[in-house]
Amino acid sequence: xxxxxxxxxxxxxIDLTRVLAGPFCTMxxxxxxxxxxxxxxxxxxxxxxxxxxxxxxxxxxxxxxNRGKQGITLDLKGQGKEIFLDLVRKADVVVExxxxxxxxKLGLGYDTLKEINPKLVYAAVSGFxxxxxxxxxxxxxxxxxxxGGLMSTTGWPGGEPTRSGTAMADVLAGLSxxxxxxxxxxxRDQIGVxxxxxxxxxxxxxxxxxxxTQIYLTDGRIPERIGNRYESCYPYxxxxxxxxxxxxxxxxxxxxxxxxxxxxxxxxxxxERFDTNAKRxxxxxxxxxxxxxxxxxxxxxxxxxxxxxxGVPASPINTVDRLVRDPHIAGxxxxxxxxxxxxxxxxxxxxxxxxxxxxxxxLRSPAPQLGEHNAAVFGGLLGLTxxxxxxxxxxxxx
Amino acid sequence: xxxxxxxxxxxxxIDLTRVLAGPFCTMxxxxxxxxxxxxxxxxxxxxxxxxxxxxxxxxxxxxxxNRGKQGITLDLKGQGKEIFLDLVRKADVVVExxxxxxxxKLGLGYDTLKEINPKLVYAAVSGFxxxxxxxxxxxxxxxxxxxGGLMSTTGWPGGEPTRSGTAMADVLAGLSxxxxxxxxxxxRDQIGVxxxxxxxxxxxxxxxxxxxTQIYLTDGRIPERIGNRYESCYPYxxxxxxxxxxxxxxxxxxxxxxxxxxxxxxxxxxxERFDTNAKRxxxxxxxxxxxxxxxxxxxxxxxxxxxxxxGVPASPINTVDRLVRDPHIAGxxxxxxxxxxxxxxxxxxxxxxxxxxxxxxxLRSPAPQLGEHNAAVFGGLLGLTxxxxxxxxxxxxx
Numbered sequence: 001x002x003x004x005x006x007x008x009x010x011x012x013x014i015d016l017t018r019v020l021a022g023p024f025c026t027m028x029x030x031x032x033x034x035x036x037x038x039x040x041x042x043x044x045x046x047x048x049x050x051x052x053x054x055x056x057x058x059x060x061x062x063x064x065x066n067r068g069k070q071g072i073t074l075d076l077k078g079q080g081k082e083i084f085l086d087l088v089r090k091a092d093v094v095v096e097x098x099x100x101x102x103x104x105k106l107g108l109g110y111d112t113l114k115e116i117n118p119k120l121v122y123a124a125v126s127g128f129x130x131x132x133x134x135x136x137x138x139x140x141x142x143x144x145x146x147x148g149g150l151m152s153t154t155g156w157p158g159g160e161p162t163r164s165g166t167a168m169a170d171v172l173a174g175l176s177x178x179x180x181x182x183x184x185x186x187x188r189d190q191i192g193v194x195x196x197x198x199x200x201x202x203x204x205x206x207x208x209x210x211x212x213t214q215i216y217l218t219d220g221r222i223p224e225r226i227g228n229r230y231e232s233c234y235p236y237x238x239x240x241x242x243x244x245x246x247x248x249x250x251x252x253x254x255x256x257x258x259x260x261x262x263x264x265x266x267x268x269x270x271x272e273r274f275d276t277n278a279k280r281x282x283x284x285x286x287x288x289x290x291x292x293x294x295x296x297x298x299x300x301x302x303x304x305x306x307x308x309x310x311g312v313p314a315s316p317i318n319t320v321d322r323l324v325r326d327p328h329i330a331g332x333x334x335x336x337x338x339x340x341x342x343x344x345x346x347x348x349x350x351x352x353x354x355x356x357x358x359x360x361x362x363l364r365s366p367a368p369q370l371g372e373h374n375a376a377v378f379g380g381l382l383g384l385t386x387x388x389x390x391x392x393x394x395x396x397x398x
Numbered sequence: 399x400x401x402x403x404x405x406x407x408x409x410x411x412i413d414l415t416r417v418l419a420g421p422f423c424t425m426x427x428x429x430x431x432x433x434x435x436x437x438x439x440x441x442x443x444x445x446x447x448x449x450x451x452x453x454x455x456x457x458x459x460x461x462x463x464n465r466g467k468q469g470i471t472l473d474l475k476g477q478g479k480e481i482f483l484d485l486v487r488k489a490d491v492v493v494e495x496x497x498x499x500x501x502x503k504l505g506l507g508y509d510t511l512k513e514i515n516p517k518l519v520y521a522a523v524s525g526f527x528x529x530x531x532x533x534x535x536x537x538x539x540x541x542x543x544x545x546g547g548l549m550s551t552t553g554w555p556g557g558e559p560t561r562s563g564t565a566m567a568d569v570l571a572g573l574s575x576x577x578x579x580x581x582x583x584x585x586r587d588q589i590g591v592x593x594x595x596x597x598x599x600x601x602x603x604x605x606x607x608x609x610x611t612q613i614y615l616t617d618g619r620i621p622e623r624i625g626n627r628y629e630s631c632y633p634y635x636x637x638x639x640x641x642x643x644x645x646x647x648x649x650x651x652x653x654x655x656x657x658x659x660x661x662x663x664x665x666x667x668x669x670e671r672f673d674t675n676a677k678r679x680x681x682x683x684x685x686x687x688x689x690x691x692x693x694x695x696x697x698x699x700x701x702x703x704x705x706x707x708x709g710v711p712a713s714p715i716n717t718v719d720r721l722v723r724d725p726h727i728a729g730x731x732x733x734x735x736x737x738x739x740x741x742x743x744x745x746x747x748x749x750x751x752x753x754x755x756x757x758x759x760x761l762r763s764p765a766p767q768l769g770e771h772n773a774a775v776f777g778g779l780l781g782l783t784x785x786x787x788x789x790x791x792x793x794x795x796x
Contacts, residue, residue, distance in 0.1 A: 132730025165551025332530025
């Protein structure tokens with residue numbers, strides 16, 4: 001085999017997913033070289049084709065999450081069902097993020113699909129997973145964040161439970177189902193039989209809580225919302241600067257003393273009120289004021305530079321405009337990548353964050369137009385003739 | 399082969415990781431059946447062995463993230479280096495989360511390790527990744543969240559940028575490096591050569607922002623902090639109830655009308671001020687008050703039950719005490735699992751959230767005592783004698 005092939009070359013994914021969690025998974029698989037065939041509803045497509053923002057009428061939401069995929073249209077009822085089963089026969093993986101039971105109702109549940117392709121890995125993402133009393137409840141990102149406990153621990157003392165600014169439940173589930181698919185494929189390659197991967201938004205959020213749940217399970221204390229500081233050390237928090245906010249992370253005595261010098265208050269380094277981490281955690285409010293008495297008169301970049309020069313971990317709190325121009329993030333790490341789209345023109349998409357040395361992930365092609373690859377897939381892969389395709393289109397099947 | 403083996407049976411992972419991002423990755427690999435050999439510093443161990451909360455003196459933080467792993471001690475300098483290389487010869491994967499350059503300084507960088515084991519997959523997690531101008535900056539969770547833009551989009555109008563209540567940058571990086579490892583292993587199995595996987599906390603956070611960055615890249619608008627509502631639809635937000643908060647997610651006109659009936663204000667369903675989603679987004683503050691005029695006089699569970707019965711997606715904002723008792727999450731989905739620990743006694747750990755039908759992940763054994771598996775690994779795997787082990791211990795090598 002060719003050693004320069006991509007990490008996931010040779011994998012064929014049939015992708016029924018819509019909106020975010022599922023498409024985020026298949027986006028990463030496509031970036032790493034899998035062949036992803038995204039099936040959309042004829043005449044309509046993924047809802048996110050109509051989500052703002054738009055560039056020349058094309059949704060940036062859709063274009064970002066669906067780059068590198070082939071797009072076909074197929075009605076999963078009636079005649080389309082047999083065509084879908086033909087695709088499944090030639091696939092390694094099917095991924096869907098319908099509500100549990102939907103595929104079964106279509107007669108296309110895992111039990112059916114594994115009969116026609118025992119090697120198939122079938123992956124499903126849903127709000128609550130495919131078991132348990134809440135199985136059929138609708139699951140959206142905000143419900144995953146709320147139900148999974150994340151909102152209860154995010155925010156400020158006395159303030160409201162707060163969601164993550166991004167659709168974090170969807171993102172966590174998208175990453176997690178990708179791990180499940182790759183693990184199930186590894187097992188399939190060893191023993192020759194696939195299985196079902198079942199990932200819930202809620203479970204994925206719960207798994208992300210790590211120490212938060214352990215605090216309650218061990219000590220019986222419900223973790224409170226404490227803003228940006230952490231319970232275990234101080235100063236390890238955000239601080240207001242002249243033109244924005246910065247983060248300073250001084251987790252031990254040595255770093256604390258370096259902070260005191262950096263903020264031009266060297267006498268604090270010997271102040272007995274603050275000379276142990278436990279005291280600093282207790283007096284965190286006082287310390288915040290002391291540090292801000294200095295940071296408030298300096299720009300974000302100056303504060304960060306001064307701290308880093310002093311050996312203290314620090315960082316700006318980047319807004320998106322800073323992020324996309326950052327020489328490290330946008331430059332060296334290539335986290336924003338140009339992609340020419342036939343209708344939208346030049347776009348900038350988020351790069352793949354998983355950096356592989358020998359087979360680097362990359363954005364292969366712009367997101368498909370609705371049904372763009374119908375001829376290539378139904379003709380090339382399944383051997384349908386042009387006449388048959390025309391008839392299927394006429395019948396609304398594709 | 400035995401079809402009942404685990405998904406990742408037969409994989410041997412040499413685990414140099416500490417604290418959170420790396421251990422979270424190898425925890426999932428162990429839950430799915432990989433053999434994980436965690437190397438800790440002789441006499442000291444992973445810092446999190448000393449992180450609260452404790453149960454009978456054992457850290458719940460450590461016990462949760464390191465269950466199912468074998469624990470050995472090894473000083474990576476001097477004599478320990480050769481022993482480490484012997485382990486690498488017998489490994490599929492090495493994972494570390496040191497600052498970039500640390501392994502090179504020890505003479506154990508990827509370029510060295512791949513010479514002695516070309517099939518090795520070498521995975522590194524760090525704050526900023528192993529390239530670019532910030533490569534050597536210290537990276538902690540709060541820095542990943544700040545630098546990667548997540549804090550800037552989380553929080554309330556007029557309020558401060560807010561971190562996620564959990565160590566989300568670590569969690570995202572831990573999930574992402576797991577995907578990288580499994581992808582690189584798949585490629586290795588095809589062509590016989592490993593590679594390096596390089597995952598940064600900052601990149602992982604950037605990748606999670608999805609539409610947030612696209613809003614700026616497409617429209618030039620910096621997304622503001624808007625609390626728990628979303629920009630695209632309303633009412634899709636949190637609401638205060640009598641004894642806590644709930645989430646109601648009514649993303650279209652039909653659901654809005656159902657909400658109006660559920661809150662016993664059916665006349666609102668025909669109110670022209672609110673009859674399109676665009677109007678509702680604009681008048682979100684008014685609608686919040688109207689909905690809360692009802693939710694404030696009902697308990698969380700009643701609100702959720704009423705909404706779900708009416709067909710409206712809704713959920714409690716679970717605090718951790720509710721989470722660990724929830725019949726779906728803790729019961730059916732088994733997200734909290736009992737584990738008997740030889741010193742701590744009965745503990746409850748977070749279950750694996752990736753549900754595989756044929757080879758379910760499970761918690762195999764309690765986290766190791768420091769050096770617990772020295773004899774098993776150095777003796778059993780590398781063939782060292784009891785005398786040699788005793789001498790190594792005397793010399794402080796293990």
